[in-house]
Amino acid sequence: PQRKGVVRPFQSLYQNFWCPTYVLPNVIAFQRHFQAKHKDILLVSQPKSGTTWLKALVFSVVNRSHFDISSTPLLTSHPHHLVPFFEYQLYGSNPRPDLDGLAEPRLFSTHIPYASLAECAKRSDCRIIYICRNPLDTVVSSWHFYLEMARSQDQPEWSLEEHFETYCQGKTSFGPFWEHMVGYWKESLERPHKVLFLKYEDLKEDIVGQLKKVAGFVGLPFTEVEEEGGVIQQIAKMCSLKTLKDLEVNKSGELPAMNIKVEKRSYFRKGEVGDWVNHLTPSMVDRLSSIMKEKMSPFGLQFKTR
Numbered sequence: 141p142q143r144k145g146v147v148r149p150f151q152s153l154y155q156n157f158w159c160p161t162y163v164l165p166n167v168i169a170f171q172r173h174f175q176a177k178h179k180d181i182l183l184v185s186q187p188k189s190g191t192t193w194l195k196a197l198v199f200s201v202v203n204r205s206h207f208d209i210s211s212t213p214l215l216t217s218h219p220h221h222l223v224p225f226f227e228y229q230l231y232g233s234n235p236r237p238d239l240d241g242l243a244e245p246r247l248f249s250t251h252i253p254y255a256s257l258a259e260c261a262k263r264s265d266c267r268i269i270y271i272c273r274n275p276l277d278t279v280v281s282s283w284h285f286y287l288e289m290a291r292s293q294d295q296p297e298w299s300l301e302e303h304f305e306t307y308c309q310g311k312t313s314f315g316p317f318w319e320h321m322v323g324y325w326k327e328s329l330e331r332p333h334k335v336l337f338l339k340y341e342d343l344k345e346d347i348v349g350q351l352k353k354v355a356g357f358v359g360l361p362f363t364e365v366e367e368e369g370g371v372i373q374q375i376a377k378m379c380s381l382k383t384l385k386d387l388e389v390n391k392s393g394e395l396p397a398m399n400i401k402v403e404k405r406s407y408f409r410k411g412e413v414g415d416w417v418n419h420l421t422p423s424m425v426d427r428l429s430s431i432m433k434e435k436m437s438p439f440g441l442q443f444k445t446r
C-alpha cells in the first residue's frame with residue numbers, strides 16, 4: 141500500500157538509478173513531455189542535501205525585483221510549493237501538466253540524475269543548479285527524515301544501521317549517491333555555464349559569497365546599490381533555517397501537492413555540518429569514507445565533513 145511505500149519506498153532500478161517505484165511513472169512522463177525553455181532554472185539535489193534551502197535562496201534571488209523581502213511569498217508558502225518537484229508534484233497528478241503559463245524564469249526542481257533528465261533539459265540553454273552535501277551528514281539527515289515519517293504514520297521504524305546499509309549499497313532513492321553527484325559534477329566542469337555545482341557546507345560557511353555566485357550564474361548579479369543596501373544579507377536571513385523553521389506556514393500541516401504526504405516541518409531539523417559525529421560509529425565512518433575516497437575523490441570531488 142502507498143503509505144507503507146512512503147516510509148520504506150520500494151525502489152525500482154531504472155536507467156541505472158534507484159527510483160522510488162511510486163514516482164517512476166511521473167519520471168517517465170517528465171522525460172517524455174517536459175518542454176524546456178531557455179530561461180528555465182532547474183534545482184537539483186539528492187534527498188536531504190539542502191534542497192529546501194536552495195529553493196528558498198534561488199526563489200529569493202530570482203524574484204527580488206518583484207518582492208520586497210518584507211512581502212516575500214516565502215512568508216506564506218513552503219519552499220517546496222514555490223519551486224515544485226517534477227516527479228512528486230508537477231507530473232504526480234497529471235502526465236501532461238500545463239507549465240506554459242508559469243512566470244519566467246520558471247523554477248523547477250528534481251532529484252533525477254543528470255543522465256536521466258528529459259533530453260530537452262540537457263540540450264536547451266536552461267540552467268541547472270546542483271546542491272550536494274557530504275554523505276556522512278546526508279545519511280544521518282535522511283534517516284531522521286524517514287524516522288519522522290514512520291512515526292507520524294504509525295509505521296515500524298527503520299534503524300540507522302538498516303538505512304546506512306541501504307545508502308552504502310547505493311540503493312536509497314535516486315542512488316547510488318556517488319553516481320548522482322559525480323554525474324552533475326562532471327557536467328559542471330565541462331559546461332560551467334550550464335551547471336552550477338554547490339555544496340551545502342560552502343553555503344553554511346559563506347552564504348553571501350555563494351549567493352553572489354548564484355545570482356551571477358542566473359544572469360542577475362547583485363548591483364552595487366543592492367550590495368550596499370544589504371539585500372544579500374536580507375535574503376540570507378530570510379532563508380536561514382531559524383527564520384524558515386519558525387514561520388507558521390512551515391510549522392504545521394502536510395505538503396498536499398506531493399503524491400506522498402510529508403509533514404511540512406520535517407524539512408527543517410538541525411541544519412549543521414558534522415551532526416554525523418553524534419550518530420555514526422567509527423566503523424560506519426570508515427566504510428562511508430572509503431566509498432567517498434574510491435568513488436568520488438578520483439574526480440576531484442571532496443567534502444568538508446565538520
Ligand code: A3P
Pocket residue numbers: 185186187188189190191192193277280281282284379380381382384407408409410411412415
Ligand atoms: P538536517 O537533517 O541535518 O538538519 P532537504 O531540504 O534536501 O530535504 O534537506 C534537509 C536538510 O537541510 C535538513 O538537515 C534540514 O535541517 C536542512 N535545512 C533545511 N532548511 C535549511 C536552511 N534554511 N538552512 C540550512 N539548512 C537547512
